[in-house]
Amino acid sequence: MESNFYEASNFDISRERKHDTSMPSRHYHNGYEIFYLVSGDISYFIEDKSYQVVGGVLLIIGMNEIHKLVNASGESFERITLLFQEEFLQDLFPYNNSFDVLASFSSGKNFMRLTGQEQSFVEKLFDKMIHESVKQQPGSEFYLKTLLFELLIFIYRKTESLPAEEQSGGNPIHKKIFEIVDHLNRHYDQRQTIQDVSGKFFISPSYFCKMFRENTGFTFTEYLNNVRVKEARQLLIGSTMKISDIAERVGFESMTHFGRIFKEMTGLSPLKYRQTYKLETV
Template identity: 25%
Template sequence: MKVLIVDDEQHVREGIKLLGEWDRLGVTELLEAANGQVAIEQIKRFQPEIVLTDIKMPEMDGMDLLKWIYDEKRNIKTVLITGYDDYGYMRKAIQYKSSDYILKPVDPEALNQTIEKTILLLKEEQNPFNIQMDQIQPKKEIKTIQLVEQYIQQHYLREVSLQEIADRFFISREYISRKFKQEYGQNLSDYLTNVRMDKAKQLLSDPNIKIYEVAHRIGYEDDKYFRKLFKKKVGVTPNEYRKTAKSFK
C-alpha cells in the first residue's frame, strides 16, 4: 500500500508522515509532492493507492489534481487535507469522488481513522469477498475459544491438557494459549482450577459432604493438595469457608 502526501508546505508533509500509524495500517511506502503537477508525475511513476492532498498549492492545486485523477479514472482514493472548512470545496471534492477530508491542524486520531477507513473502502472495492472473510474470521476465532471454555466447564473433573484441546479443536497449542488468555484474562490451567474452586464452594455449602468427598467430586484424588490449593486460591481453608458460608445462611 502506497500513500502520496501532496502539500506545498514541507513541515505539513513531515508532520503527516510522523503522525500516521503507517506500519499498523499496512502502508509500505510514503511518497511526497509539493503541488498537483509533481503529484501527477508521482502517480504515473509509483501508482499509489491513496492520495492525501492540500487544496491551495502553486502551479496546480488540489482540486485540479482531484479532477485529473477523476478524469483519468485512476483507481485511487483521495482525501483532502485542508484548513478551509468550506462547503464549496467539499461539494467539488464529492463531485470528484474524494473519499473524505481532514481539517488542519491535523489531529493524529482523525488522520489515522480516516486512513484506516479509506484503506478498508479501497480493499472492499478491490475484493469484497476478502473483506467479508476479514470480518468473519475474528468471529470464528471467538466462537472457537468459547467452545474451548465450554469444554473445560464440562470436563473439569479431570485434567484437561492443552494438547487435548489442540487435538480436539484442530488448532495449535500456542494459538489456544494466546487466544484463551486474551478472551478470559487467564491461562487455560488457571481457568480450570478456578472452575473447580467454584464447584468446590457450591459443594461446601452442604455440611453433609465431607471435605475429601468435595475434593474427589471436583477431580482431586489427594484431599490434602485440594485443601492447600483451595486456601491459596480462595484465601481460607475449606473448613473456614464452610463456616463462613453457614453463618450467612
C-alpha cells in the first residue's frame, strides 16, 4: 500500500473542527508530530498499531512513522496537530547525554489518555502556541520554543509513568465502549444517565461502569462532563449567548451545577473564562 512523504515544517500548529482529514490516508514525514483530540471519536493508525481515540487522548508520532486518521462515523471532531523539526529546539535547548526530551517518540508509547487536569494543562499550552503563531509578536519564536519544551517534558514524564497495559497499544478501547462514546459525543446535550445508556447498549449498569472506566480512564459522569464543558468553552468564546443558555445548550440542568463543574475542570468560572479568553483572542 502506497504511503506519501511530506516535508515537515520547522514548526506548525493548527486547531480545527472537521469531518475528515485533508491528508492522504497513509503518510509520513521527517518531523515529530503531536496529535491531540479535543472532542469527538476517531480511529488512528500508527505503523502496525490501531487506536480508538476519544476526546482527551494525546498521540505522539516519531519521524518517518507511517500513520493515518479514519473517521468512520462521519461526525465532526476537533483536533490539534503540532508538527516540528528537531532543529527548531536545538539553538535554545541543546541536547546532552543526561536527558533527551525527544526520547518519548522512540519509546513505542504513542497513546496517552489524559486526566481532566492534564487536558486543561496541555490545552492551555496549545492555545498559547496558537496565539503566538498567529500574532508573531517580538520574541514569539523563543516563547514558542519554551512552550514546546514544556509540553515535551510533560510528555516525557507521562510516557515514563504509563502502566504496562497502555504501553503496548493496539485497540485500547473496547468496540462496545467506543460505540457508547460515539453516542455521548453526539447526544451530550440530552439527559444521559448510566441506567439509560447501559440499557440502550444492553449492558448491566455495574458492568458498564467498570468497563467504561477501564477502557476510557474516566467514569461515565467525568467523560460526559468533559464533553459538555469543552463545548461550553467554545460557545463562551465564540458566541454572545447568555451563560445560562449555554449551560442548557450543552446539557446541564442547572446553572449552579454547570458553574461548579466548569470551574472544577478549568479553574475559572464561566464568566471569568469568557472575559479572559475573549480578551486574548482580540
